[in-house]
Amino acid sequence: MRTSVVLFTCDLRLSDHPPLRAALRGGGRVVPLFVRDPAVDRVGFAAPNRLAFLADCLRDLDAGLRERGGRLVLREGDTVAEVCRVATEADADEVHMTGDVSTFAHLRERRLRQALQADGRRLYVHETVSTAVAPGAVTPAASDHFAVFTPYYRRWSEQGLRDVLDAPRTVGVPEQVDSAPLPERGDVSGVSPALRPGGETEGRRRLAAWLRSGVDAYEIRHDDLAGDATSRLSPHLHFGTLSPVEVVRRARGVGGAGAEAFVRQITWRDFNRQLLAARPEAATRDYRTRRDRWRGGRDAEADAEAWRQGRTGYPLVDAAMRQLRHEGWMHNRGRLLAASFLTKTLYVDWRVGARHFLDLLVDGDVANNQLNWQWVAGTGTDTRPNRVLNPVAQGKRFDPDGAYVRRWVEELADVEGGAVHEPWKLPARERSRTGYPEAMVSLAEGLERFKRARGQT
Template sequence: MTASPTILWFRQDLRLHDQPALVAAAGAGPVIPVYILDDESPGDWRMGAAQRWWLHHSLIALAKDLDDLGSRLILRRGHAVEILRALMDESGATEVHAIRHYEPWWRRAEQMLEDCLNLHDGNHLARPELVTTGSGRPFRIYSAFWKGLQEHLPPEYPLDPPKAVTAPAHWPTSEKLADWSLLPTKPDWSTGFDEDWIPGEATARERMAEFGEKAVAYDTARNMPSEEGSSRLSPHLHFGEISVRAVWHSLARHGDTETFRKELAWRDFTDGVVMALPDYADHNGRDAFDKMPWRTGAEAQADLTAWQQGRTGYPIVDAGMRQLWATGWMHNRVRMIAASFLIKHLLIDWREGERWFWDCLVDADYGNNAVNWQWVGGTGIDSNMFGRIMAPLSQSEKFDAGDYIRQWVPELKNVGDAAIHDPDEAGCRPKDYPAKIIGHREGRERALAAAKTMRG
């Protein structure tokens, strides 16, 4: 008698190595791997355009890897819970295996499937609900979280993939990836993505191996936009093409890599935040900011558009925003500068920037994106003080961003090192490059005055 198949539900865990749900499903008998494009459950937080580009290519890579194991990837579109129930009826499957997720819509879906769903840990260093305060609550301060995480480190060693996956007696029908229209066409704004990225597990593992030697210098190199000091692993981690514990253990033979490991732990921390506060992406972590007089209206909208297009007159900000549009990614230091500029210099609600990043970033995690924006804005439960306003011009000079600016703002390619960070002040701003939309001192004073009204 042939065993009934088991459904393997892929989400942001598009890999075969260190895939505990795959290992468990393969050990139970025939497996039906499925990916469901669910734009209904997330509501307003359905996947952004840049992520869809990545997903298209990542699913192609995953399908090929599964084919090499004698299996295939079934594609369905719709409400995930309804699709999985229908697949179980079609195939006779009685169980679903999946890796645990922490976005609020996935937690709701997991609860609705608890009668048949077997959840596995695989996307974190440690399950966020296990890293808690003495009273059993999730940590709200990262430094305390990092200290608490030490009790759970090192993480478990990554699992090897199965050597083969048993196919079911009958395969359910699959939709065609091309019919999902995940790639942009009119216009195709993704040409720079193809130059920068190759989605898929194979590339993720190559990047991990290449970064090992650089990780010891990460503490300094990560702040230098003109250097390649970042791991470039963030979209691969976001889509689960590589596990965080695989990256952690790959660093073991490379000396002191604590700074980068703390960045990996930050991802766990942000999932713990949204586990405790599911609507953190929509609401201020500090209630006082509900009274903040953010700018609105036509002038503010024009400033927002200038920021989105990289036309603010601040070269470091504009370089970052143009890099984001062209490649779906932005250097980490520049992300903070650009975010601070929008919130404080332009006094525009952090949620406007958060939404733009969600649509434009290939690595836009729900928790990471929300926590990072609220950290920069001073609105979060663990955040920078609102009064600490980054000075983009001095930041640009401090971190030697000249070559980075010339790469992404071609209008400034012939400006020398002494003037590249502030060509306006140096009196050599090219005619085709905009003047500053607001002065640094003016923007700072306006932001501080607005913050005072919350207390008044």
């Protein structure tokens, strides 16, 4: 009987899983394998929130496989070495895996292909597993990738999506292949107190609830900070407990303006992935340099630390940063505002902020995190690279009665209405009683400094 290895990476599910279905064709046996590779930790994955969520995902994946007569095999060590070792133990002649776009993923795939070929085995890499449309599937006439979102979205929307694949009914796994114990969330320290659970079961439950009662209003409510009216599916898309192909198809099945606005956000994931696939150096270097002279030294680091702690003196920025620390997740409007404040009001290098987000975000990945930071900083694909978001104006627009700020900034919990966005206007005694910090820089001063740095004055 033919045996294959399926290497799970960013695709921790059984439903709509092309590598798994390809490996099972003709009734073959499969080794469902996940490798905890120290090299992944060294490139920044080993953040507590993602490790805890990963533990949930692996245990749920194992449970789903056991319901089908199989099990998950966990190994620890170098991915290439462990895959080859498992393939030898199982006498497998092929390995299936999902394509990915980071430099690390490309190097891993290249090394694995070479090692397997040396052993007389084949590697099959499957696309449209972690994206709805494969990177490079649509390109403009004069380039290898789209650098502007809107024309990419138009072309992306014209692409036919593959069919959604059912989860397999049975999975036969060779008995002779041993597994390390699965990790547990409780073994991970430093996890955000309100980190939500991971796993395909939870992801599918959340998707069903979103399509049933949330997506219809998405177009008009997605920026409502206090309303928390987004899908919160980003961690499940990042870990692959949900298929973007299935998510898009099911959202389009609901139809309407809300569903289409939601699908547009899924397109942004694919847009960033096709960009990083073509320009992998954009993970650490400016996609489009503005010749910035970012602030450095003690003052800049002190400002960055106050930003990390949610102690800038600007309530909406601080609320967003405190939500991030408490939940390991942040509302998208909060992400935009927090990033704009760091890079343009404080004029601190976007890489400083991107690193902090990766340290805490459960959905943090290289493509979305780094390229969205560059978009806000003006070094990426934004066609208005010098735009600056005003945290007071943003608060009045997207948190008009201050409910989001009061939820996260406890010092201001007793300040009523929209006044919470400008605590410096409170009477002196009331202001002192809150214990909330003074604004670290005036918005006018920050804007002037940014304009000078970008050569606008």
